[in-house]
Amino acid sequence: MKIQIIDSVRLRLTLWYVSVLAVALVAFSLVVYFLLARTLYNRVDAIRMIDEQARRLTRIVEDMFILARADAGRYPLRKTKFYLDEMIEETARTASVLASSNQVAIDIVNSSEALFYGDEDLLRQMVLNLLDNAIKHTPTSGTVRLRVNRRSREYLIEVSDTGAGIPAEAQPRIFERFYRGDKARSRSEGVNGSGAGLGLAIARWIAEAHEGSLELVRSDEIGTTFLVTLPIPNGG
Ligand SMILES: Nc1ncnc2c1ncn2[C@@H]1O[C@H](COP(=O)(O)OP(=O)(O)O)[C@@H](O)[C@H]1O
Ligand SMILES: [Mg+2]
Numbered sequence: 102m103k104i105q106i107i108d109s110v111r112l113r114l115t116l117w118y119v120s121v122l123a124v125a126l127v128a129f130s131l132v133v134y135f136l137l138a139r140t141l142y143n144r145v146d147a148i149r150m151i152d153e154q155a156r157r158l159t160r161i162v163e164d165m166f167i168l169a170r171a172d173a174g175r176y177p178l179r180k181t182k183f184y185l186d187e188m189i190e191e192t193a194r195t196a197s198v199l200a201s202s203n204q205v206a207i208d209i210v211n212s213s214e215a216l217f218y219g220d221e222d223l224l225r226q227m228v229l230n231l232l233d234n235a236i237k238h239t240p241t242s243g244t245v246r247l248r249v250n251r252r253s254r255e256y257l258i259e260v261s262d263t264g265a266g267i268p269a270e271a272q273p274r275i276f277e278r279f280y281r282g283d284k285a286r287s288r289s290e291g292v293n294g295s296g297a298g299l300g301l302a303i304a305r306w307i308a309e310a311h312e313g314s315l316e317l318v319r320s321d322e323i324g325t326t327f328l329v330t331l332p333i334p335n336g337g
Contacts, residue, residue, distance in 0.1 A: 164299040178220040185215035204241045210248040227307040230300040231260040238264035261326035278302045
């Protein structure tokens with residue numbers, strides 16, 4: 102009982118801090134934006150850096166927000182009917198800028214239409230987090246493959262890459278919050294900027310919030326494969 106009260110106070114505090122941080126960051130970004138628009142050229146680089154950092158912090162705060170609300174059971178899913186295969190194609194388009202600047206090809210293998218009932222925005226974020234990692238860890242001329250398949254009453258979404266893999270000792274830890282592997286292994290900033298080690302934790306929560314799962318199925322020196330399993334809701 103006591104622990105529950107402490108937990109809920111802690112949670113409220115965390116949520117409150119995160120809200121204040123979020124507001125502060127928005128204000129900070131606005132100031133930087135106006136400075137950037139008005140300042141002489143030689144200061145632009147410095148301000149651009151501030152802008153990048155602000156974006157990165159905003160991203161991290163947003164991620165912490167999602168997890169804090171998920172912990173508090175206060176992240177109601179907004180479910181609609183949509184096609185997983187279309188959402189995945191859209192997400193791949195979003196990531197294609199990063200992929201092409203890294204000279205990584207994105208290959209989509211869809212077996213058929215995949216009608217689903219779930220929170221499209223969250224599932225898009227889940228795919229984007231996996232895609233972002235895959236692209237960041239794949240060397241030039243590599244390929245990131247996205248595959249959607251149906252197996253009886255579930256959809257399987259597979260994200261695989263031809264990167265250098267995750268070291269065996271790191272594999273059990275990658276889904277932990279704030280865990281980040283060797284920085285030298287990732288070759289660039291991702292679609293979301295450099296992360297805080299929350300991407301996989303969020304992606305797994307999103308899969309589980311849909312009664313599904315996210316697992317690392319294989320990772321060795323020729324690549325890595327993650328698998329999302331999403332049970333098809335009744336009537337789907
Ligand atoms: N496809 C991948 N290939 C190699 N390492 C990966 C891959 N996906 C995730 N990782 C490792 O797992 C860690 C955690 O991933 P994530 O939670 O998305 O955090 P972040 O991307 O912010 O580092 C990464 O830092 C990286 O070491
Ligand atoms: Mg990531």
